[in-house]
Amino acid sequence: MSKLHPVIAVTGSSGAGTTFVKRTFEGIFRREKIKAVIVEGDSFHSVTRAEFKLRSKEERYFSHFGPGANDFHALEALFKAYAESGTGKKRYYLHNDEEAQAHAKRLAQQGVDCTAASGEFTPWEDLEPNTDILFYEGLHGLVLDDSAERKYGGYNVAQYVDLGIGVVPSVNLEWIQKIHRDHAERGYTAEATVDTILRRMPDYINHITPQFSRTDINFQRVPTVDTSNPFIARDIPSPDESFVVIRFRDPKKFDTDFPYLLAMIHDSFMSRRNSIVVPGGKMTLAMELILNPIIHDMLEARTQ
Numbered sequence: 001m002s003k004l005h006p007v008i009a010v011t012g013s014s015g016a017g018t019t020f021v022k023r024t025f026e027g028i029f030r031r032e033k034i035k036a037v038i039v040e041g042d043s044f045h046s047v048t049r050a051e052f053k054l055r056s057k058e059e060r061y062f063s064h065f066g067p068g069a070n071d072f073h074a075l076e077a078l079f080k081a082y083a084e085s086g087t088g089k090k091r092y093y094l095h096n097d098e099e100a101q102a103h104a105k106r107l108a109q110q111g112v113d114c115t116a117a118s119g120e121f122t123p124w125e126d127l128e129p130n131t132d133i134l135f136y137e138g139l140h141g142l143v144l145d146d147s148a149e150r151k152y153g154g155y156n157v158a159q160y161v162d163l164g165i166g167v168v169p170s171v172n173l174e175w176i177q178k179i180h181r182d183h184a185e186r187g188y189t190a191e192a193t194v195d196t197i198l199r200r201m202p203d204y205i206n207h208i209t210p211q212f213s214r215t216d217i218n219f220q221r222v223p224t225v226d227t228s229n230p231f232i233a234r235d236i237p238s239p240d241e242s243f244v245v246i247r248f249r250d251p252k253k254f255d256t257d258f259p260y261l262l263a264m265i266h267d268s269f270m271s272r273r274n275s276i277v278v279p280g281g282k283m284t285l286a287m288e289l290i291l292n293p294i295i296h297d298m299l300e301a302r303t304q
Helices: 018-031 049-058 072-085 097-108 171-186 190-213 258-264 280-303
Strands: 007-012 036-040 133-138 163-167 217-223 242-248 269-272 275-279
Touching (some): 018 280, 171 217, 217 280
Antiparallel strands (some): 217 242
8 A cells, every 4th residue: 555656447348347447537637737657557458469368268267357368467567566566567458559650659769669459568668757646447456376386376355455446337238338349349259259258267267267256346336127138139238227236345445424425416325334336327427526536535645
């Protein structure tokens, strides 16, 4: 934990909606004139796209959810360095040719030659100096495995996170979102996406879901329409066809004012002493009301 150099991590499974939450944070950063360094979880994969395809042919359950395809030690080192001194190194995973060309041009202006293609990584580079916050968005913002005797064990990323946010739709909704996203953005068939879901399941259970017990706040979208068979769903339930369950691990940590939230968010209600339920269409408003004061307090503590 660091008051001078706070670390925020938004974590969730593939297709969970972390990008939506990232945009909400970016809006807060712009309005409040906060200089944040943005770190993408994909940049800490340990294999290129070509290497992943080879490994996945050899190992049935090799997946991007687990430690075999990621460098959790490097992610921990970044969080540690930033928390202690506001420094560290990051790189970018190139999802397509457009990203590869854009980063090659950017690095060329800095005198760095980058020949990495789609599915590969840019060179490691120093973080921009004098930033206010490190913001991570990806699959593994709060991973932990203190079993040093294991092949990939001995890491604790979660210990350096000042604010951990989990984005956790109900699992059937998560699968519906992933199937639709993979088809729309990547051209995958539903059958190919289902195979990926099955391949990832052991790592999903062992490395993704445990993080949501370490997060400070979880946003879980729950549909109010039938999603019993996510593999034949024709569309994604809309925000108005869902509720969002917002769970605070420790409401006292951020002095959460539940009466204020209930008054400001129409049709919201408390389901437990640490959980508030809001209409799906009010998720952005709820995030703004909850996160703005937390980030403000972080920066106030930093200046002091």
